[in-house]
Amino acid sequence: MKHPGRMVRQVLSSLLRKPATVRYPFVKVTMPKRFRGRLRFYAERCIGCRLCMRDCPTDAIQIRKIADKQFEADIDMAKCIYCAQCVDSCLKKALESTPDFELAQLDKNNLRQTFRGQPPASQKPPEDPQGKP
Amino acid sequence: MSETRSRDVTIPIGPQHPALKEPTSFSVTLSGEKILQVGVRLGYNHRGIEKACESRSFIQSLYLIERVCGICSHSHSSCFVQAVEEIAGLQLPHRAMYLRTIIAELERLHSHLLWLGVAGHEIGFDTLLMYTWRDREIVMDLLAAITGNRVNYGMNTFGGVRRDISPEQKADILKAMDTLEERTKYYISVATEETTLIQRLSGVGVLSHDDAIRLGAVGPTARASNVKRDIRKDDPYAAYDQVPFEVITSDLNDVYGRTLVRVRELMESYKLIRHLLNSLPDGPIAVKAPRKMPAGEAVSRYEAPRGENVHYVRANGSEKPERVKVRAPTLANVQAVAHMLIDRYLADLPIVVAAIDPCFSCTDRLIDLTREGGGRCDVITWGQLHDYSLRWYKKQGMDLSKLNSRFKCGESS
Amino acid sequence: MAGDLFYILIFPGFLFLVVFALVADYIDRKLHAKFQNRIGPPWYQPLADLIKLAAKEDLIPRQVDPWLFKLAPVFAVTAVVTAALYIPIWRHGTPMSFNGDVIVVLYLLTIPTVTFFLGGWYSRSVYSMIGAARSIMQLFAYEIPLFLSILAPALLADSWSLGGMSLFYAHHPWYALFNVVGLFTALIALLGKLERVPFDIPEAETEIVAGSFTEYSGRLLAMFRLALSIEMIVGAALIAAVFLPFGLNLGGPAAFGLYLVKVLGIVALIALARTVFARLRIDQMINFCWQFVAPVAFLQVIIDLIAKGVIAR
Numbered sequence: 007m008k009h010p011g012r013m014v015r016q017v018l019s020s021l022l023r024k025p026a027t028v029r030y031p032f033v034k035v036t037m038p039k040r041f042r043g044r045l046r047f048y049a050e051r052c053i054g055c056r057l058c059m060r061d062c063p064t065d066a067i068q069i070r071k072i073a074d075k076q077f078e079a080d081i082d083m084a085k086c087i088y089c090a091q092c093v094d095s096c097l098k099k100a101l102e103s104t105p106d107f108e109l110a111q112l113d114k115n116n117l118r119q120t121f122r123g124q125p126p127a128s129q130k131p132p133e134d135p136q137g138k139p
Numbered sequence: 140m141s142e143t144r145s146r147d148v149t150i151p152i153g154p155q156h157p158a159l160k161e162p163t164s165f166s167v168t169l170s171g172e173k174i175l176q177v178g179v180r181l182g183y184n185h186r187g188i189e190k191a192c193e194s195r196s197f198i199q200s201l202y203l204i205e206r207v208c209g210i211c212s213h214s215h216s217s218c219f220v221q222a223v224e225e226i227a228g229l230q231l232p233h234r235a236m237y238l239r240t241i242i243a244e245l246e247r248l249h250s251h252l253l254w255l256g257v258a259g260h261e262i263g264f265d266t267l268l269m270y271t272w273r274d275r276e277i278v279m280d281l282l283a284a285i286t287g288n289r290v291n292y293g294m295n296t297f298g299g300v301r302r303d304i305s306p307e308q309k310a311d312i313l314k315a316m317d318t319l320e321e322r323t324k325y326y327i328s329v330a331t332e333e334t335t336l337i338q339r340l341s342g343v344g345v346l347s348h349d350d351a352i353r354l355g356a357v358g359p360t361a362r363a364s365n366v367k368r369d370i371r372k373d374d375p376y377a378a379y380d381q382v383p384f385e386v387i388t389s390d391l392n393d394v395y396g397r398t399l400v401r402v403r404e405l406m407e408s409y410k411l412i413r414h415l416l417n418s419l420p421d422g423p424i425a426v427k428a429p430r431k432m433p434a435g436e437a438v439s440r441y442e443a444p445r446g447e448n449v450h451y452v453r454a455n456g457s458e459k460p461e462r463v464k465v466r467a468p469t470l471a472n473v474q475a476v477a478h479m480l481i482d483r484y485l486a487d488l489p490i491v492v493a494a495i496d497p498c499f500s501c502t503d504r505l506i507d508l509t510r511e512g513g514g515r516c517d518v519i520t521w522g523q524l525h526d527y528s529l530r531w532y533k534k535q536g537m538d539l540s541k542l543n544s545r546f547k548c549g550e551s552s
Numbered sequence: 553m554a555g556d557l558f559y560i561l562i563f564p565g566f567l568f569l570v571v572f573a574l575v576a577d578y579i580d581r582k583l584h585a586k587f588q589n590r591i592g593p594p595w596y597q598p599l600a601d602l603i604k605l606a607a608k609e610d611l612i613p614r615q616v617d618p619w620l621f622k623l624a625p626v627f628a629v630t631a632v633v634t635a636a637l638y639i640p641i642w643r644h645g646t647p648m649s650f651n652g653d654v655i656v657v658l659y660l661l662t663i664p665t666v667t668f669f670l671g672g673w674y675s676r677s678v679y680s681m682i683g684a685a686r687s688i689m690q691l692f693a694y695e696i697p698l699f700l701s702i703l704a705p706a707l708l709a710d711s712w713s714l715g716g717m718s719l720f721y722a723h724h725p726w727y728a729l730f731n732v733v734g735l736f737t738a739l740i741a742l743l744g745k746l747e748r749v750p751f752d753i754p755e756a757e758t759e760i761v762a763g764s765f766t767e768y769s770g771r772l773l774a775m776f777r778l779a780l781s782i783e784m785i786v787g788a789a790l791i792a793a794v795f796l797p798f799g800l801n802l803g804g805p806a807a808f809g810l811y812l813v814k815v816l817g818i819v820a821l822i823a824l825a826r827t828v829f830a831r832l833r834i835d836q837m838i839n840f841c842w843q844f845v846a847p848v849a850f851l852q853v854i855i856d857l858i859a860k861g862v863i864a865r
Binding site for chain 1 (some may be wrong): 197198199200202203205206265266270273278280284285286288289293296301302325328331332333334335
Binding site (some may be wrong): 148151155157158169171172259260261262264265268269270271325333335336338339463484485486487488489500 | 587590757
């Protein structure tokens with residue numbers, strides 16, 4: 007039966023319900039485990055095949071050799087489209103997606119992350135594995 | 140179309156306008172509140188994606204094509220992947236087909252719920268917007284848990300899909316379907332009983348059956364004019380030939396009909412998803428695909444939430460596609476919009492445009508012709524292209540001048 | 553004299569009206585949000601909006617008539633504040649009451665709509681001109697039902713002053729039941745006057761950007777918005793004074809509290825209407841008002857005339 011105000015009852019009962027809005031950022035929101043967020047690189051597993059570089063749609067990842075069988079990855083978070091194709095392409099599972107999505111930075115230079123592994127004991131003291139903040 | 144008099148006003152709706160979700164230009168000539176003429180200009184969303192695909196490998200192009208649109212990203216991705224798989228002659232495992240179809244139906248769900256909200260907003264019914272988008276969050280969370288992102292799912296790869304559905308996720312999906320079915324029944328009851336809504340949507344944007352076929356309307360826009368065309372039934376892809384479902388049509392020919400078609404398609408999608416989940420075959424989720432695709436070309440069609448999506452891909456044996464062409468459903472529907480608006484009120488314009496579920500990001504592609512040996516680039520109109528193609532076919536010995544396919548969308552530039 | 557100035561400028565005149573308008577705006581928006589299962593704005597949001605707008609630059613387009621453009625919002629605010637001076641709040645009548653002030657209040661409440669029209673028309677922007685034309689078309693539709701609904705109880709009370717009417721109904725409280733139909737039509741007409749959904753056609757955001765207010769910015773827009781909010785409480789107070797004339801006998805703070813409750817109750821009803829209806833088209837609105845609301849308002853007049861005849865005997 008047609009009448010105006012069909013939604014009145016739902017609308018009034020909404021007064022008693024908790025709001026559907028999440029008070030982000032005062033309430034933290036976590037994404038599911040398989041969410042394709044920030045990338046993470048395990049330098050100790052990389053063999054330098056550079057398949058990830060080949061398959062990346064935006065050239066966001068650069069692999070550089072810093073010593074014999076040691077590589078570092080330079081990931082530009084602004085270029086990355088978080089498709090995780092590099093994660094799939096990597097033969098040694100050296101890349102993984104984390105559910106971290108709060109990636110905004112105030113300084114544009116902070117958008118480039120460099121991942122280095124632990125150098126061998128004979129060389130300089132170990133650096134922070136995340137590289138520059 | 141009536142002639143314009145000196146006191147008629149031409150107002151620009153767009154490219155920036157609160158009624159439009161994406162930039163398009165409608166140049167509307169009004170006499171009071173009546174619309175006399177509508178001029179449509181597209182192209183504000185052109186990003187050169189088709190050209191960009193030619194300098195990227197197939198796997199890179201896949202992600203690029205996926206980002207043609209945010210709401211129907213899986214449809215573009217699947218359509219492209221189907222075309223390339225046909226060129227490469229890949230045979231997909233059954234589980235992969237089913238998974239692709241499940242994600243496709245989930246995408247249809249969230250797209251139609253989004254549309255319901257947008258339609259409510261365009262007619263000033265913000266409550267419908269808030270409620271439907273709240274329910275849409277359930278689908279978005281499901282998609283984030285399964286595929287890893289809320290839009291641009293990245294589910295497809297050549298030869299299958301990238302992620303699998305675990306039994307817990309299957310249980311979550313089934314529970315969500317029950318919740319959403321309850322909510323959709325409520326929205327159907329609101330749509331059929333709320334007087335102000337029916338008054339705004341009925342009799343508006345009338346497109347007769349013959350006009351729908353003549354102007355080439357696709358998707359729910361055409362199905363609401365009793366044109367029973369649905370690529371899932373007419374040209375089945377993925378797993379659609381193995382599940383039973385109905386093609387929803389309506390004979391109301393107006394925006395109200397389109398609303399009912401979309402809401403009932405939601406109910407069909409719930410049934411589809413349940414059936415697919417319960418009969419999901421075991422097996423691998425992908426086969427290995429080569430990096431260099433053999434030479435060949437393929438046309439693939441897909442029923443996006445907005446209508447028929449057509450992709451054409453040509454490969455030449457290298458790692459990069461030679462030509463990719465995307466024909467989005469909104470391009471087919473936008474000609475009907477100009478026709479539907481003549482002699483209607485200005486107040487109907489937002490809802491008529493919203494009723495075709497416009498996605499101008501999908502639509503704006505361009506034809507760019509480079510003359511051989513000259514290097515000079517021309518942009519030619521559809522009419523010039525039509526003449527050029529007639530001359531070309533005549534050289535091959537075929538006379539196609541009897542075919543009547545003049546495009547009027549966007550005027551010469 | 554000083555008492556009158558205090559009444560006009562501070563309480564319950566201009567300053568009180570501004571504060572009350574912000575409170576009513578907050579309640580309207582918060583209720584609207586809660587109905588839609590959202591959180592809604594914090595309590596200081598309407599004040600923050602006002603301050604933000606007032607702090608911005610007024611952009612006067614080149615093609616407008618600057619005097620009319622700048623004066624239109626001022627007239628809108630002045631008219632609604634003046635109309636509020638005649639509406640009884642905690643006793644029967646106000647220091648400014650006189651016989652005939654019902655009509656004056658109704659006319660003063662028409663002035664804001666005319667200023668929207670003038671402001672929009674002289675903005676010379678396509679969207680504003682369409683919005684202004686719609687404003688006036690809508691005025692023709694709801695004005696008659698509003699007038700008839702408000703004047704019917706005046707007929708029954710045999711008085712043309714709001715103070716006199718409330719005195720009459722205080723002596724014969726059950727006669728207010730004759731006016732129930734009028735309450736219904738007055739609320740619908742008030743929705744039209746305030747340009748709220750389902751009648752927010754002149755300011756249909758998805759069709760004509762912002763209607764008459766498209767070219768306004770800064771302090772002028774702040775004044776227009778303030779005028780709309782004050783118009784809401786003045787309209788609600790008028791309906792409360794005419795159709796819900798209870799409790800004025802209690803005098804003093806109790807009557808004032810009751811006044812607040814009545815006005816905010818009507819504001820809550822307006823918020824509910826905003827939530828459950830879609831926006832009508834202008835032709836549908838005019839049809840609806842002339843085919844349904846105006847005859848019912850006329851019916852209310854007839855009921856009151858008959859009742860008056862019965863009472864007189």
